[in-house]
Amino acid sequence: MEEVEELDRLIEEHFGRFNVSQRDDHHSDESDNEDESVNHDETISRRMTEYIQSQNDNESSAEREAEDNSTNGPENEDSFTGTCSRNCLETISDSEIDENIFQLRELSKEEKEMFVMGVLQKEAFGSLTRNSNERKRMRYSYSFKGVSICRDAFLKIYDVSRKVLSNTMTHMKQNGAIPREHGNKGKKPVHALKFEEIENAVNFIKNYADEFGIPQPEAPRGSDGIPPIYLPASDTKKAIHQRYLQSCDESHIRALKISSFEDVWLKCVTHIRISTPRDDVCQKCERLRKKIVDARTEEEKLSAVREFQDHIEAAKKERHHYRECIQEAVKEMESWQGEELKNVHYTFDFAQHFQLPHHARQMGPTYFIQLRRVQLFGVRIDSTSLQLNYLIDENQTIGQDGSLTNGSNAVISMLDHALNEYGFGEKACTLHADNCSGQNKNQYILAYLCWRVFMGFHETISLKMQIPGHTRCLVDSGFWHIRKLFRRSDVDAFSQLVDVVQKSASSNVAIPYQQDCRKTWEWRDWKQFLSSNFKAVRNIRKYHHFRFSCEDPGYVFLKESVDSVETKVSILKNAITDPQARARVRTPPGLSGDRQLYLYRNVRPYVRPQHQDDVCPPPTEE
Numbered sequence: 001m002e003e004v005e006e007l008d009r010l011i012e013e014h015f016g017r018f019n020v021s022q023r024d025d026h027h028s029d030e031s032d033n034e035d036e037s038v039n040h041d042e043t044i045s046r047r048m049t050e051y052i053q054s055q056n057d058n059e060s061s062a063e064r065e066a067e068d069n070s071t072n073g074p075e076n077e078d079s080f081t082g083t084c085s086r087n088c089l090e091t092i093s094d095s096e097i098d099e100n101i102f103q104l105r106e107l108s109k110e111e112k113e114m115f116v117m118g119v120l121q122k123e124a125f126g127s128l129t130r131n132s133n134e135r136k137r138m139r140y141s142y143s144f145k146g147v148s149i150c151r152d153a154f155l156k157i158y159d160v161s162r163k164v165l166s167n168t169m170t171h172m173k174q175n176g177a178i179p180r181e182h183g184n185k186g187k188k189p190v191h192a193l194k195f196e197e198i199e200n201a202v203n204f205i206k207n208y209a210d211e212f213g214i215p216q217p218e219a220p221r222g223s224d225g226i227p228p229i230y231l232p233a234s235d236t237k238k239a240i241h242q243r244y245l246q247s248c249d250e251s252h253i254r255a256l257k258i259s260s261f262e263d264v265w266l267k268c269v270t271h272i273r274i275s276t277p278r279d280d281v282c283q284k285c286e287r288l289r290k291k292i293v294d295a296r297t298e299e300e301k302l303s304a305v306r307e308f309q310d311h312i313e314a315a316k317k318e319r320h321h322y323r324e325c326i327q328e329a330v331k332e333m334e335s336w337q338g339e340e341l342k343n344v345h346y347t348f349d350f351a352q353h354f355q356l357p358h359h360a361r362q363m364g365p366t367y368f369i370q371l372r373r374v375q376l377f378g379v380r381i382d383s384t385s386l387q388l389n390y391l392i393d394e395n396q397t398i399g400q401d402g403s404l405t406n407g408s409n410a411v412i413s414m415l416d417h418a419l420n421e422y423g424f425g426e427k428a429c430t431l432h433a434d435n436c437s438g439q440n441k442n443q444y445i446l447a448y449l450c451w452r453v454f455m456g457f458h459e460t461i462s463l464k465m466q467i468p469g470h471t472r473c474l475v476d477s478g479f480w481h482i483r484k485l486f487r488r489s490d491v492d493a494f495s496q497l498v499d500v501v502q503k504s505a506s507s508n509v510a511i512p513y514q515q516d517c518r519k520t521w522e523w524r525d526w527k528q529f530l531s532s533n534f535k536a537v538r539n540i541r542k543y544h545h546f547r548f549s550c551e552d553p554g555y556v557f558l559k560e561s562v563d564s565v566e567t568k569v570s571i572l573k574n575a576i577t578d579p580q581a582r583a584r585v586r587t588p589p590g591l592s593g594d595r596q597l598y599l600y601r602n603v604r605p606y607v608r609p610q611h612q613d614d615v616c617p618p619p620t621e622e
Contacts (some may be wrong), residue, residue, distance in 0.1 A: 033348040040226045048198050052307075055193055064365075087154040092144060100144075101159045110179050114156055116168060117177040119143075140169070181349060183602045193260065202328040204244050204367040207355065209272045211362070215352045226271040227350075233275040237262055247364030284311055284468075284476075291533050304602040314561055318544065321562045322466060322473065325430050329383040331377070341426040344383050349391075349434045350406060351376040351479040356615055357492040357607045369602045372615055374480070374497055375405045379418040382477040386421060387478040387508050389501050390414045393494050394489050396513040398523045400589040408444035409586070416448070417521035419457075427459040432473055435465040435544065443571075444527050446546060446556055447534035450571060455579060463546040481505040492611040522585045529583035535573040593619060 045314040056582065057177035089097070104112055120140050142154035149157070155165060171180045171572040213229040231240075241261050248255035256264065265272070288308040295301040329345035355371035377390040390409045394402040398410050423429075431449075454497060466473075491497050494512070511520055537543070537556065545559035547566070554572030559565070590600075604616035 026260060032081060043226060044202060048195065051264065052193060052198055054193050084150045084152065086150065088149040089156070089484060091147055092149075092153075093159070096145075097157055100157055104159050106598065112159075112237070112379045113168060113180055114166075114177070116160060116165075117172055118170065119158070120172065121177050126171070145300035146578045158359060159288070181612075191476055193256070197254055197256060198264055198268070200253060200368045201244065201261055202268050203369065204247060205240075205265055205269050205272055207367045208243070209269075210352065211358070213272065213352070227396060229272045230275040231272065235274050237265065237274065243364075244367075249365045250364035251368060253368070289504070295394050311467075315467040315563050318466040319470060322462070323434055325432065325464070326382045326474070329430075330385070333383040342428045344381075344416070344424060344426045344429040344529075345427060345432070347380040347382055347432045347473050347475045348418075349473065349475045351378060353402075354486065354491075354497060356494065356497065356617055357603075357611075358486065359490045361489050363606055364607050370598070371603055372599060373402050374494060374502075375402070376479070377405075377411070377414050378475045378478055379415065379422075380473075381422060382474065383424075385507050386422075387475060387505075388418055389482065389508055389510050390417075391477070391498060391510060391512045393513065394595075395590045396588050398588060400585055401592055401595045408442060409523065412444065412448045412526040413504075413521060413523050416524075416526075428461075429458060429464040430464060432464050432466075433587060434473070435468045443536035443540070444530055445532065446540075446571060448526060449546070450534060450548050450554065451530060451576075453550050453566075454553045454572075454576060456496075456550070458548075459550045461548045466487060467544070478505065478508050483507060492608045493614050496548060496611075524583035525586050526583045529581075533574050533576055534571050537569060537571060571596065596620065 104115070107115065142149050142151055144154070145158050155162065158242075160168075168180065170478045175214060193209060209231060211230045212235070213231050213316050215227055215229045238258065241258050244261060245255050255261075285308070288304060288311060292304040292308060295304050325343075328343040332343045339618060353375045354376065357366070357371065375392040377389055377392070379390070380387040392405060398404045398407070398413070404410060419429075433441075433445075445463070449463060452458050453461055484499050485504045486497070488501050489496075489500050491500060498510045498512050501508055513520055537558065543558045543560055545562065547557040547559075548555075549557070552568065555568055555570050557566040557568055559567070599616040600619055604612050607615045
């Protein structure tokens with residue numbers, strides 16, 4: 001199909017060649033029903049705090065090490081030739097001197113200093129002179145194994161420099177014979193990075209990724225829960241750093257050098273990566289590829305190759321099945337004469353959020369602040385190649401300050417609106433969704449589809465998902481057209497973003513949450529409503545196909561792959577006694593006072609005057 005080929009071309013343009021998203025299908029089955037997003041900002045903030053602490057510790061350690069290297073040991077081991085009037089070194093054999101030096105060098109810095117203090121204290125004069133006056137300068141005599149020696153000989157034999165010896169004597173006079181601490185201990189280096197500077201760099205990278213990156217819906221197993229974001233393969237860190245320098249110059253703030261910039265990127269926002277031809281691959285593919293390389297025997301290699309081939313074949317089958325579903329839906333619609341439809345196909349997924357204001361020539365300072373965010377959820381009616389793009393402003397989300405948008409309540413609320421308002425009254429349909437356990441594959445999505453069949457809205461519903469890591473679908477193509485026009489447009493207000501979506505492609509339709517002061521759809525508490533009547537499916541993550549039929553109400557038919565055998569499982573916990581009951585409506589809590597104040601103070605100056613009161617109005621009194 002031309003549309004599928006176009007999607008492949010778009011992904012190849014971004015990643016260098018056609019690959020698929022990097023996710024792991026070997027997740028634990030213990031948390032099948034997680035559906036709320038992790039607070040990624042807290043994770044990144046914790047990383048920044050740990051980074052600046054480690055940087056300060058490293059700076060102090062480096063300074064102490066530099067002083068130790070420059071002051072420990074004689075300035076020049078060959079500089080002393082024994083020219084003192086007493087010829088001190090001639091009375092001591094070279095072997096004794098070397099042995100003493102080697103023994104001292106086996107000690108730690110602190111142990112060596114304490115040993116020298118002991119030798120000096122043994123030979124120190126009293127604190128009073130012969131005339132009983134307080135001695136202004138401490139006097140020491142120098143000796144080695146009971147033999148009196150001069151100061152220069154003492155430096156050589158005890159392997160210390162003049163500066164260390166002088167500092168040690170001063171320390172003994174002021175504090176006595178106790179361990180000496182470095183003067184910079186506990187102090188912040190004058191050239192150390194400040195938290196604000198690190199935060200500015202992190203915000204720049206995050207905002208750059210929001211504008212140009214392609215996010216993945218789920219984080220790989222073993223990570224800290226932040227889904228990867230891939231920047232175009234044409235980008236380089238050096239080029240991004242140049243844009244960062246320009247933004248810092250425009251904002252009149254201190255910029256990090258390239259090495260510090262890359263280090264902050266690596267330590268604080270490691271989930272943001274520049275795409276390479278090998279980056280956006282399925283993690284199982286990568287694991288099996290490494291398994292083949294690491295195999296030692298022929299049997300191990302053959303086994304790994306067979307496992308790899310089986311995985312690729314399974315992904316191809318699911319991909320082929322996805323295309324077949326779309327082809328059948330399009331073919332049926334082309335010849336539709338009003339009869340009952342049986343092959344209607346929908347695809348739904350989230351896009352990366354948009355930030356307002358946005359300008360084609362983006363102002364540098366906006367990379368360092370948290371702009372107003374707009375979420376986008378797409379439902380593609382593949383039968384007619386029409387994509388419904390649900391736009392939710394930051395104050396319209398089901399949670400406060402733009403939160404909970406990707407949760408089950410939000411997904412079901414928008415999907416319910418699409419099926420009810422834009423469906424064809426069909427009794428059978430198929431849905432394809434991204435294979436994200438917390439977002440689309442959970443007990444509430446399954447319960448909702450089962451409920452629709454139970455209530456007679458459909459006779460049969462199938463929910464299908466491709467192999468994790470091989471899940472690109474046509475809704476991504478619609479998102480790409482929107483993003484492409486958005487990047488070269490000036491968008492200050494939410495209404496302008498609606499226009500961009502509408503103009504991006506003939507197949508794209510913008511559906512804002514609120515239009516002409518009326519809500520387009522309602523947020524509902526589907527989780528609470530469905531949890532009283534439906535239960536979870538055990539080990540849900542290993543299944544990719546779910547079917548619901550009016551012939552078996554309250555049951556779900558599970559399949560691990562398109563050609564595997566179905567398993568019938570009951571998910572009905574309690575009988576539905578009130579067929580008229582619906583989930584409770586939830587009112588968006590809007591923006592918090594802190595967020596309103598932040599937008600007013602930091603974002604408003606970058607919004608054109610005619611849109612300032614829409615995007616960043618004065619804070620309301622709570």
